[in-house]
Amino acid sequence: MPPLPISPPKPKDATEKVAHALALAIHEHRIAPGTKLGEDELGEIYDVSRTVIRAALQSLAHIQLVEIQRNKGAFVAQPSLREAREVFEARALLEPRTAGSAAARATPRDIAILKEHIAQEHAAMDAGDHGRALSLSGVFHIEVARIADQDTIRQFIETLIARSSLIIALYWRRESALCESHAHHALIDAIAKADAQNAEELMRSHLVDLNSALDLRDRPTQSRSLKELLQDPHP
Amino acid sequence: MPPLPISPPKPKDATEKVAHALALAIHEHRIAPGTKLGEDELGEIYDVSRTVIRAALQSLAHIQLVEIQRNKGAFVAQPSLREAREVFEARALLEPRTAGSAAARATPRDIAILKEHIAQEHAAMDAGDHGRALSLSGVFHIEVARIADQDTIRQFIETLIARSSLIIALYWRRESALCESHAHHALIDAIAKADAQNAEELMRSHLVDLNSALDLRDRPTQSRSLKELLQDPHP
DNA sequence: CCTCAACTCATTGTATACAATCTTGCGTGC
DNA sequence: GCACGCAAGATTGTATACAATGAGTTGAGG
Numbered sequence: 001m002p003p004l005p006i007s008p009p010k011p012k013d014a015t016e017k018v019a020h021a022l023a024l025a026i027h028e029h030r031i032a033p034g035t036k037l038g039e040d041e042l043g044e045i046y047d048v049s050r051t052v053i054r055a056a057l058q059s060l061a062h063i064q065l066v067e068i069q070r071n072k073g074a075f076v077a078q079p080s081l082r083e084a085r086e087v088f089e090a091r092a093l094l095e096p097r098t099a100g101s102a103a104a105r106a107t108p109r110d111i112a113i114l115k116e117h118i119a120q121e122h123a124a125m126d127a128g129d130h131g132r133a134l135s136l137s138g139v140f141h142i143e144v145a146r147i148a149d150q151d152t153i154r155q156f157i158e159t160l161i162a163r164s165s166l167i168i169a170l171y172w173r174r175e176s177a178l179c180e181s182h183a184h185h186a187l188i189d190a191i192a193k194a195d196a197q198n199a200e201e202l203m204r205s206h207l208v209d210l211n212s213a214l215d216l217r218d219r220p221t222q223s224r225s226l227k228e229l230l231q232d233p234h235p
Numbered sequence: 236m237p238p239l240p241i242s243p244p245k246p247k248d249a250t251e252k253v254a255h256a257l258a259l260a261i262h263e264h265r266i267a268p269g270t271k272l273g274e275d276e277l278g279e280i281y282d283v284s285r286t287v288i289r290a291a292l293q294s295l296a297h298i299q300l301v302e303i304q305r306n307k308g309a310f311v312a313q314p315s316l317r318e319a320r321e322v323f324e325a326r327a328l329l330e331p332r333t334a335g336s337a338a339a340r341a342t343p344r345d346i347a348i349l350k351e352h353i354a355q356e357h358a359a360m361d362a363g364d365h366g367r368a369l370s371l372s373g374v375f376h377i378e379v380a381r382i383a384d385q386d387t388i389r390q391f392i393e394t395l396i397a398r399s400s401l402i403i404a405l406y407w408r409r410e411s412a413l414c415e416s417h418a419h420h421a422l423i424d425a426i427a428k429a430d431a432q433n434a435e436e437l438m439r440s441h442l443v444d445l446n447s448a449l450d451l452r453d454r455p456t457q458s459r460s461l462k463e464l465l466q467d468p469h470p
Numbered sequence: 471c472c473t474c475a476a477c478t479c480a481t482t483g484t485a486t487a488c489a490a491t492c493t494t495g496c497g498t499g500c
Numbered sequence: 501g502c503a504c505g506c507a508a509g510a511t512t513g514t515a516t517a518c519a520a521t522g523a524g525t526t527g528a529g530g
């Protein structure tokens with residue numbers, strides 16, 4: 001039996017490598033929303049040509065992790081309040097049912113993979129690496145969707161998780177705990193018991209909790225700098 | 236008041252132009268699933284360099300209209316039976332609620348746009364241009380999602396509609412009618428009356444009808460050539 | 471001292487050239 | 501005659517070079 005694949009399968013070509021590396025950096029909050037991603041700069045960092053960089057950026061733009069402005073370049077996306085709300089509405093629509101399906105289909109191996117996730121999340125937390133813990137908790141949701149064995153919906157959820165990472169970076173209420181591993185642990189239990197209804201309900205409340213850890217209220221002025229607001233007001 | 240925008244906004248750069256042209260050709264069933272899309276060939280047709288063609292193909296690959304195989308090239312996608320079922324499951328999950336939202340938000344102008352769609356569908360049908368009629372009926376669904384004013388879900392629906400076009404090309408039961416304009420007309424009425432519940436139910440049954448016009452039963456052997464099946468068994 | 475405009479420079483959009491990989495056809499050996 | 505292997509052609513993957521657009525700067529004029 002091959003080792004448990006925690007991360008998605010290794011990318012084969014240079015473009016995917018760069019795209020994954022960038023996506024990971026964004027998910028782990030090592031690059032802030034709004035950051036300019038210059039092509040030459042990235043090309044030098046990853047030691048590939050701009051051709052590869054551009055392909056990777058386009059790929060990330062399609063899942064809305066970065067925003068490409070014609071003749072201006074690529075920036076790490078800054079989801080608006082409205083987009084943030086939409087993303088979590090869509091997650092609330094898709095993920096609970098998916099968790100239920102996962103509970104109905106999960107194999108012992110799947111459970112092991114999920115538990116391995118939890119372990120890694122804890123390890124990252126203990127190491128104080130909040131970015132990595134957050135990233136892993138996103139992958140957890142994707143893994144649940146994978147177990148549900150619905151590729152189409154899983155792909156949608158992947159993009160929603162990706163955008164959620166940006167949303168958390170922008171709108172997380174710092175006084176809130178956002179300690180996801182407890183909710184994830186309960187979810188694993190339900191899935192392991194093939195209790196679809198409970199899994200569905202746990203996922204639903206987990207998403208509600210996540211939402212309340214965010215500050216998605218309307219606000220007259222944003223906290224970001226005026227310059228950023230003027231150069232990228234989400235047209 | 237500007238003219239009613241039936242099609243999405245005009246693409247600005249060469250890449251988008253090519254991507255839209257290719258997507259339209261696929262939606263109108265002018266290119267069959269499985270067709271090889273050579274880069275040089277397309278470059279000559281659209282009079283742009285392979286750089287542009289590759290970007291367009293990657294864009295289409297992301298919405299799964301084409302499948303790119305490393306070092307082999309791009310092909311018009313051939314959704315498997317399983318994928319076909321998943322796509323319609325996802326549509327059933329997303330579109331009815333979206334139609335309900337659309338009914339709650341539609342403006343008179345929105346209604347006019349939808350009616351214009353119906354008219355164009357009828358015109359295409361009368362002209363015997365089934366491909367164009369089919370493509371327009373897809374755009375109708377996208378337009379409903381736009382009216383619902385949920386960009387995130389609209390984007391998901393767009394990809395589902397795109398793939399549906401391929402699925403219809405592959406699995407349509409020719410004895411079936413697939414005459415969508417009646418269902419669309421009823422839907423417009425419900426939306427115009429702001430009857431969300433009725434719109435939701437009409438969309439649901441419309442999707443059921445669509446599904447029964449397809450033959451998604453398991454089949455031991457496919458109707459396509461052995462070579463195609465062996466070179467692209469959907470790994 | 472401030473404003474505006476033109477120019478320079480940096481960055482992106484596109485095209486072309488080179489390298490790597492796959493397909494295909496032919497030739498050799500059995 | 502058939503199968504295997506090798507080589508030539510074709511196609512994609514990547515890098516580089518050129519063109520076009522935008523941003524920042526510097527200078528003159530008010």
